[in-house]
Amino acid sequence: MLHGKTALVTGGSSGIGLSSAALLRDQGARVAIMGSSGAKLERAKAELGADVLTICGDVSSIDDLMLMRAELERTFGTIDILFANAGVAAGTPIGSTDEASYSRIMDVNVKGVFFTVQAVLPLMREGGSIILNTSWLNQVGAPGRAILSASKAAVRSFARTLSAELLDRKIRVNAVSPGSIETPIHRGSGQSEQDFRAYSQRMGAQVPLGRMGKPEEIAAAVLFLASDASSYMLGAEIVVDGGRAEL
Ligand SMILES: NC(=O)c1ccc[n+]([C@@H]2O[C@H](COP(=O)([O-])OP(=O)(O)OC[C@H]3O[C@@H](n4cnc5c(N)ncnc54)[C@H](OP(=O)(O)O)[C@@H]3O)[C@@H](O)[C@H]2O)c1
Known part of the structure; x- marks a missing residue:
């Protein structure tokens, strides 16, 4: 389906990004993944295969994004698919959230997405x-x-605005909207497998479908949006959340 195409997945070293990178590669695309931890990228490369390009950098750093673009240009020349997926999550109760917590979420989730698109x-x-x-x-x-919710509302808005802005270049911008998906983003540091299972069951019980989602279930929507099968979609959002926000 994607033979002859090239793809960049930011945050492709873990969770939803890793699963999406694997599916895009399985469908024939040449894939690059970006993340800020070199060790995670190496582990992902071992899983994805030696032909996957790894780029170490922080999406909230413009300098790192410029290096990322140079690496992509050197290795792929051009890009057909960008999955701007890198993101962080944290609780930010109104009474106890400091400026640094605000900035970290907004810098990665909003600034990072905007300037990743600009760089690519x-x-x-x-x-x-x-x-x-x-x-x-x-x-x-x-x-x-x-803060997390506002950051993701900004990203939802980018899909609409950037789609309109890029019409003349025939570049489509759409969004995928995951519900609670079982990925490392939900794991506390040092959390045991047993504790994570218990957490997953508690979270799953709040979802109409009765469970957390799997990264592969988001990757399927990413593949659809990446491919010409979604050629009539612009500025849209595919919600893949087991009914969490919709029912
Ligand atoms: N899991 C869910 O329930 C859920 C629900 C809705 C939306 N999402 C969104 O899905 C996306 C992926 O999350 P996930 O659940 O797959 O989490 P994950 O397994 O923790 O993956 C996050 C990825 O983003 C990368 N990343 C984080 N900060 C970065 C930075 N500053 N620069 C470059 N890369 C960075 C991480 O690599 P490094 O740590 O090495 O940087 C990792 O590869 C996020 O945008 C998240 O908000 C997740």
Whole structure:
């Protein structure tokens, strides 16, 4: 489905990004993944295969994004698919959240997405597809999640505005909106497997479908948006959340 295409997945070293990178590669794309931890990138490369390009850098750093673009240009020349997926999550209750916590979430989730798109655009071919990773939180009022939810609402908005801005280049921008997905983002440091299972069951019980989602279930939507199968979609959002925000 994606033979002859090139793809960049930011945050491709873990969770939803890793699963999406694997699916895009399985469908024939040449894939690059970006993340800030070199060790995680190495582990992902061992899983994905030696032909996957790894780029170590922080999406909230413009300098790192410029290095990322140079690496992509050197290795791939052009890009057809961008999955701007790198993101962080944290609770931010209104009464106890400091400026540093605010800035970390906004810098990675909002500034990082905006400038990742800006950095990749000069390499993107006509007919390219950009997929942004938002969240079910962009449409609900979840207590203690004000900054994360606002960051994802901004990303949802980018899909609309950037799609309109890139119309003349025939580049489509859409978003995928995951519900609660079983990935390392939910794991506390040093949390045992047993504790994570118990957490997953508690979270799953709040979902109409009765469980947390799997990264592969988001990757399937990413593949659809990356491919010409979604050629009539612009500025849209695919919600993959087991009914969490919709029912
Ligand atoms: N899991 C869910 O329930 C859920 C729900 C809705 C939306 N999402 C969104 O899905 C996306 C992926 O999350 P995930 O659940 O797959 O989490 P994850 O397993 O923790 O993966 C996050 C990825 O982003 C990378 N990353 C984080 N900060 C970065 C930075 N500053 N620069 C470059 N890369 C960075 C991480 O690599 P390094 O740590 O090495 O930087 C990692 O590869 C996020 O945007 C998240 O908000 C997740």
